[in-house]
Amino acid sequence: MGQGLRLRRGGGQAREPRVSPGRRIINAEKSEFNEDQAACGQLCIRRCEFGAEEDQEWLTLCPEEFLTGHYWALFDGHGGPAAAILAANTLHSCLRRQLEAVVEGMVALQPPMHLSGRCVCPSDPQFVEEKGIRAEDLVIGALENAFQECDEVIGRELEASGQVGGCTALVAVFLQGKLYVANAGDSRAILVRKDEVRPLSSEFTPETERQRIQQLAFVYPELLAGEFTRLEFPRRLKGDDLGQKVLFRDHHMRGWSYKCVEKSDLKYPLIHGQGRQARLLGTLAVSRGLGDHQLRVLDTNIQLKPFLLSVPQLELQEEDVVVMATDGLWDVLSNEQVARLVRSFLPGNQEDPHRYCSFWGPAWCQQQHQEVVMAEKTALMMSPAQGRWSEWGCLKLLWGVTGGPSKSLGLEIPTVQPVALPC
Amino acid sequence: MGQGLRLRRGGGQAREPRVSPGRRIINAEKSEFNEDQAACGQLCIRRCEFGAEEDQEWLTLCPEEFLTGHYWALFDGHGGPAAAILAANTLHSCLRRQLEAVVEGMVALQPPMHLSGRCVCPSDPQFVEEKGIRAEDLVIGALENAFQECDEVIGRELEASGQVGGCTALVAVFLQGKLYVANAGDSRAILVRKDEVRPLSSEFTPETERQRIQQLAFVYPELLAGEFTRLEFPRRLKGDDLGQKVLFRDHHMRGWSYKCVEKSDLKYPLIHGQGRQARLLGTLAVSRGLGDHQLRVLDTNIQLKPFLLSVPQLELQEEDVVVMATDGLWDVLSNEQVARLVRSFLPGNQEDPHRYCSFWGPAWCQQQHQEVVMAEKTALMMSPAQGRWSEWGCLKLLWGVTGGPSKSLGLEIPTVQPVALPC
Numbered sequence: 001m002g003q004g005l006r007l008r009r010g011g012g013q014a015r016e017p018r019v020s021p022g023r024r025i026i027n028a029e030k031s032e033f034n035e036d037q038a039a040c041g042q043l044c045i046r047r048c049e050f051g052a053e054e055d056q057e058w059l060t061l062c063p064e065e066f067l068t069g070h071y072w073a074l075f076d077g078h079g080g081p082a083a084a085i086l087a088a089n090t091l092h093s094c095l096r097r098q099l100e101a102v103v104e105g106m107v108a109l110q111p112p113m114h115l116s117g118r119c120v121c122p123s124d125p126q127f128v129e130e131k132g133i134r135a136e137d138l139v140i141g142a143l144e145n146a147f148q149e150c151d152e153v154i155g156r157e158l159e160a161s162g163q164v165g166g167c168t169a170l171v172a173v174f175l176q177g178k179l180y181v182a183n184a185g186d187s188r189a190i191l192v193r194k195d196e197v198r199p200l201s202s203e204f205t206p207e208t209e210r211q212r213i214q215q216l217a218f219v220y221p222e223l224l225a226g227e228f229t230r231l232e233f234p235r236r237l238k239g240d241d242l243g244q245k246v247l248f249r250d251h252h253m254r255g256w257s258y259k260c261v262e263k264s265d266l267k268y269p270l271i272h273g274q275g276r277q278a279r280l281l282g283t284l285a286v287s288r289g290l291g292d293h294q295l296r297v298l299d300t301n302i303q304l305k306p307f308l309l310s311v312p313q314l315e316l317q318e319e320d321v322v323v324m325a326t327d328g329l330w331d332v333l334s335n336e337q338v339a340r341l342v343r344s345f346l347p348g349n350q351e352d353p354h355r356y357c358s359f360w361g362p363a364w365c366q367q368q369h370q371e372v373v374m375a376e377k378t379a380l381m382m383s384p385a386q387g388r389w390s391e392w393g394c395l396k397l398l399w400g401v402t403g404g405p406s407k408s409l410g411l412e413i414p415t416v417q418p419v420a421l422p423c
Numbered sequence: 424m425g426q427g428l429r430l431r432r433g434g435g436q437a438r439e440p441r442v443s444p445g446r447r448i449i450n451a452e453k454s455e456f457n458e459d460q461a462a463c464g465q466l467c468i469r470r471c472e473f474g475a476e477e478d479q480e481w482l483t484l485c486p487e488e489f490l491t492g493h494y495w496a497l498f499d500g501h502g503g504p505a506a507a508i509l510a511a512n513t514l515h516s517c518l519r520r521q522l523e524a525v526v527e528g529m530v531a532l533q534p535p536m537h538l539s540g541r542c543v544c545p546s547d548p549q550f551v552e553e554k555g556i557r558a559e560d561l562v563i564g565a566l567e568n569a570f571q572e573c574d575e576v577i578g579r580e581l582e583a584s585g586q587v588g589g590c591t592a593l594v595a596v597f598l599q600g601k602l603y604v605a606n607a608g609d610s611r612a613i614l615v616r617k618d619e620v621r622p623l624s625s626e627f628t629p630e631t632e633r634q635r636i637q638q639l640a641f642v643y644p645e646l647l648a649g650e651f652t653r654l655e656f657p658r659r660l661k662g663d664d665l666g667q668k669v670l671f672r673d674h675h676m677r678g679w680s681y682k683c684v685e686k687s688d689l690k691y692p693l694i695h696g697q698g699r700q701a702r703l704l705g706t707l708a709v710s711r712g713l714g715d716h717q718l719r720v721l722d723t724n725i726q727l728k729p730f731l732l733s734v735p736q737l738e739l740q741e742e743d744v745v746v747m748a749t750d751g752l753w754d755v756l757s758n759e760q761v762a763r764l765v766r767s768f769l770p771g772n773q774e775d776p777h778r779y780c781s782f783w784g785p786a787w788c789q790q791q792h793q794e795v796v797m798a799e800k801t802a803l804m805m806s807p808a809q810g811r812w813s814e815w816g817c818l819k820l821l822w823g824v825t826g827g828p829s830k831s832l833g834l835e836i837p838t839v840q841p842v843a844l845p846c
Contacts, residue, residue, distance in 0.1 A: 102681055105670075113657055115668035115681045120661075127657040130697045133670060133679050140678025148675060234536055234550040238543075245538035247528075247556060252571060255563025256556050258525055258538045274553045 035077030035167070036326055036378035037088035043069040043173065045099045067103060069175035071095070072380050074187050075290075076326040079165030083291035086154045087167055094149040095173070098142035106135045106176070139175060143182045147290070155293040166291030170201060170324055172382075179316050184289025189324040190335050193317065197339035200314075200322065204289070206278035210271050213280050214251035217270060228281060229267040231259070237266050321346065325379035342381065356381050458500030458590070459749055459801035460511035466492040466596065468522045490526060492598035494518070495803050497610050498713075499749040502588030506714035509577045510590050517572040518596070521565035529558045529599070562598060566605045570713070578716040589714030593624060593747055595805075602739050607712025612747040613758045616740065620762035623737075623745065627712070629703040633694050636703050637674035640693060651704060652690040654682070660689050744769065748802035765804065779804050 047066035071092050077084030105111035111133055113124035121127075147169065158164060168185025181189050183201035191198045202208075210232065217223045217230040224230060231248045245258040248265075259265075272279050321342055329338070342359070349355040359381060470489035494515050500507030528534035534556055536547035544550075570592065581587060591608025604612050606624035614621045625631075633655065640646045640653040647653060654671045668681040671688075682688075695702050744765055752761070765782070772778040782804060 098680075105681065111670060111679065113670055114664075118667065120663045120667065121658070124657070128670065131657050133657065137677075137679040141672065141676050141680035142678070144676045144678055145680055234547070234554045234556065235544065240543045241537075244541065244543065247534060247536055247551065249564065253564050253567045254560075255565070255567055256534065256560040257521075257564035257568055258528065 035081045035084055036328075037075040037077065037081070037084040037167070038073065038378055038380060039075075039088040039092060040072040040380065040382075041070075041092070043071045043092065043096055043099070043175070045069065045096060045103055047100075047103060067099075067107070067175070069099075069173055071171070071173055072322075072324060072382060073169065073171045074324050074326055074378055074380060075167040075169055076185065076187055076328075076378070077165060077167040079292075080163060081165075082158060082161070082163045083154050083165045084167035086157055087150060087169055087290050090153050091146060091150040091169065091171065094153070095142060095146035095171075098146045098149070099139070099175075102138045102142060106138045108135065111135060111138055135176075136178065136180075139173070139178075139180055143171065143173065143180060147182065147184060151290045154291045158291065158293065164292075167289065168326065169289045170326075172200075172322060172324060174316075177315060179314055179322070186327045186330075187325065188327075188330050188335075189322060190338065191314075192321040192323060192339045192342045194319065194343070197335050199335060206271055206273075206280040209280060211251050211254075214270060218251050223281075224267075224270070227268055228270050229265050230270055231265060232271045233265070233269055236269055236272065237261055239266070242266070319383075321381060321383050323379060323381045329379050356383065458504045458507055459751075460498040460500065460504070460507040460590070461496065461801055461803060462498075462511040462515060463495040463803065463805075464493075464515070466494045466515065466519055466522070466598070468492065468519060468526055470523075470526060490522075490530070490598070492522075492596055494594070494596055495745075495747060495805060496592065496594045497747050497749055497801055497803060498590040498592055499608065499610055499751075499801070500588060500590040502715075503586060504588075505581060505584070505586045506577050506588045507590035509580055510573060510592055510713050513576050514569060514573040514592065514594065517576070518565060518569035518594075521569045521572070522562070522598075525561045525565055529561045531558065534558060534561055558599075559601065559603075562596070562601075562603055566594065566596065566603060570605065570607060574713045577714045581714065581716065587715075590712065591749065592712045593749075595623075595745060595747060597739075600738060602737055602745070609750045609753075610748065611750075611753050611758075612745060613761065614737075615744040615746060615762045615765045617742065617766070620758050622758060629694055629696075632703060634674050634677075637693060641674050646704075647690075647693070650691055651693050652688050653693055654688060655694045656688070656692055659692055659695065660684055662689070665689070742806070744804060744806050746802060746804045752802050779806065 045067040073088065073091060075084035075087045099106070102111075102115070104117075105115055110125065110128055112119075113128055114120060119125075150169075154166075168187045169183070170185070170187035170189060171182045172189060173180045173182075179200075181200040183189070184204060186203045186205050187201070188203055189200040191200050213223075214230055214232070217228075221230075231250055233246060233248050237246065241261045242263065243261060245260050247256050248259045249256050270281060323338055323342065325338075333341075345359050346355060349358070352358060468490040496511065496514060498507040498510045522529070525534075525538070527540075528538055533548065533551055535542075536551055537543060542548075573592075577589075591610045592606070593608070593610035593612060594605045595612060596603045596605075602623075604623040606612070607627060609626045609628050610624070611626055612623040614623050636646075637653055637655070640651075644653075654673055656669060656671050660669065664684045665686065666684060668683050670679050671682045672679050693704060746761055746765065748761075756764075768782050769778060772781070775781060
């Protein structure tokens with residue numbers, strides 16, 4: 001296997017959990033530590049003001065807080081908790097820096113072509129208008145750049161400490177009356193309204209990433225490292241299938257066809273398994289978000305992991321509730337089931353100032369009886385509409401309920417730290 | 424510029440048409456010939472039967488017709504009409520061959536793992552079930568493979584005749600009670616119902632393809648041929664912009680940000696212009712479908728053109744009408760406007776056996792008065808529900824109305840041929 005490509009086969013394979021009565025297990029015994037992380041808090045953006053002189057030093061930072069936003073994030077690690085911890089401690093700072101770099105454009109009626117406000121070409125506003133560029137696009141661009149920057153930080157830190165691994169990243173930002181949701185990986189955010197439940201993110205999974213990775217393997221057969229076949233089959237083929245016409249699909253196909261099985265088709269398939277058990281190249285890492293810098297095709301800039309990112313943004317109504325959770329939750333509950341739990345709990349608990357936190361207690365205890373496999377799950381529920389951003393609660397399953405109404409701590413983000421659990 | 428990459432800059436640039444009174448113009452004077460093609464007819468699929476003995480020769484073709492489908496297609500050429508003519512004469516044969524290769528699987532209750540029906544592994548049906556593979560997926564796979572095969576034929580033929588160019592491809596197939604729509608490029612099909620209008624295809628345009636091409640240019644800077652800059656700006660930058668912070672976006676961004684302009688940013692931008700006037704790498708070709716084999720990144724398998732393809736399929740209702748058209752139509756009319764024209768014309772002309780043909784006459788003459796720029800447009804309207812597949816009409820604008828109820832000609836596809844027009 002080439003030096004630039006080190007695949008950890010089987011590292012993320014699902015196993016049947018061995019449950020002993022009276023013993024609590026972590027993440028279906030798939031990992032030694034809880035690899036989920038959460039972070040939330042206030043996002044204070046300082047103003048970048050234009051200097052008096054338009055020279056190379058025309059940007060001066062003014063220390064006063066200018067815009068305030070709110071930030072919630074979940075990170076589901078794999079291959080160890082390092083990447084998720086780094087992301088929980090870093091991403092909000094990257095985002096703040098990126099927002100501060102464009103904040104003058106964000107508060108303008110229309111982002112100016114030049115950040116200095118100087119008009120080089122009289123029809124510049126018209127060019128910006130025709131491209132349909134709005135202030136919201138600068139927030140989306142800042143989120144996209146923050147993910148990139150955070151990923152680079154994680155890459156450097158992990159390399160320096162000789163660690164590997166990666167994590168998903170699901171981020172919700174409430175800013176200037178709008179909610180932005182950015183996602184890389186298979187966590188999910190939903191919006192719960194009285195008579196509507198709407199997904200706020202789309203997931204990257206081995207199945208959604210299949211064609212992209214097959215296409216890369218078509219261009220770079222080195223990616224298959226002599227171990228995998230590029231084609232997808234309903235199951236791994238064996239000697240008895242040789243010469244038969246079997247169902248398959250390649251990078252250009254969403255549909256299926258038949259092909260005559262050759263010896264090279266008997267290798268390990270690039271995509272293996274179905275649904276949430278599916279793996280690409282035998283690992284989860286290629287369909288996740290941050291980190292995993294070891295997964296790079298030899299001597300190229302091509303990264304296997306997905307980057308980025310759907311960033312829907314919407315104006316919130318007063319009673320809107322947002323639930324964000326890692327895949328451990330969505331494995332056992334549908335969007336509609338979660339929405340029903342929220343709708344049945346919140347109205348009867350209007351007076352409880354910690355209701356967004358205590359929600360996770362009774363509602364979840366009830367659920368637990370139905371579930372045998374306790375995969376790691378972390379979830380946040382909040383009501384981010386103006387003036388109520390501080391109402392949120394966090395669940396870290398098998399660690400008990402943590403979190404509660406957050407405090408405004410300026411630029412400090414209170415990170416929900418992992419708690420050691422005896423196993 | 425490298426030998427594998429020959430970009431025709433400006434070849435597809437939009438120009439202001441010079442309209443002389445009393446003179447008819449072709450395609451806003453952008454091309455010498457009409458580059459649109461259409462093809463429609465019956466698709467007769469023969470059965471591939473299993474031989475008595477399971478040896479290497481177990482497939483024998485039985486000459487009888489087995490399944491009958493219906494086929495409509497539009498091709499919008501660029502860089503000359505050659506690719507569109509080849510596609511109109513070839514794609515249906517490719518599709519028939521691909522369907523015949525899998526037809527046994529298509530008529531089974533569930534496509535078998537092995538086309539021979541032999542069960543190598545007892546749980547094979549379960550693997551197929553878990554992957555969710557249905558008979559429809561074989562039709563989608565056949566369409567995808569037919570596009571690939573047709574593209575290879577076009578590549579060979581154009582190379583042999585020393586020609587270049589490419590075309591969009593929009594194909595509707597009605598088979599076993601279902602409609603399948605496959606699209607590469609910026610043509611569009613819509614479904615018109617009494618109280619609903621629904622797009623049946625999604626378009627590939629310079630704007631939808633922007634991130635993919637920027638990503639390729641990030642990996643292969645050779646693609647930019649020293650002439651282009653990878654970044655998108657609201658307009659082409661000039662000397663006065665140097666050192667200023669201007670709006671831009673790169674391959675990982677759907678949003679926008681600001682960057683300090685360097686000298687290399689002053690090159691021709693990879694994406695230029697807005698909306699339907701937008702060009703990628705100065706040409707339309709990279710966001711279209713078939714042909715354009717000269718657009719290939721040096722010494723790699725990477726093709727710039729988009730391949731493939733959204734293939735929605737749906738069960739039709741009796742009164743459903745489908746309208747397919749090249750971009751010339753959608754430039755001047757919205758989906759809703761076309762749906763209104765259809766709904767206002769058809770009910771009053773129930774008795775006219777040629778109503779799907781004559782629709783294009785009065786409805787379109789009325790439209791023409793409103794339009795000055797007469798871009799080439801080709802459109803088909805049909806009602807493909809069972810038993811009424813033969814009701815269709817075709818418009819080739821500025822060539823007058825051609826087509827009419829088609830005849831069942833077995834495997835022959837009556838192609839609407841281009842008609843020379845004096846200019």
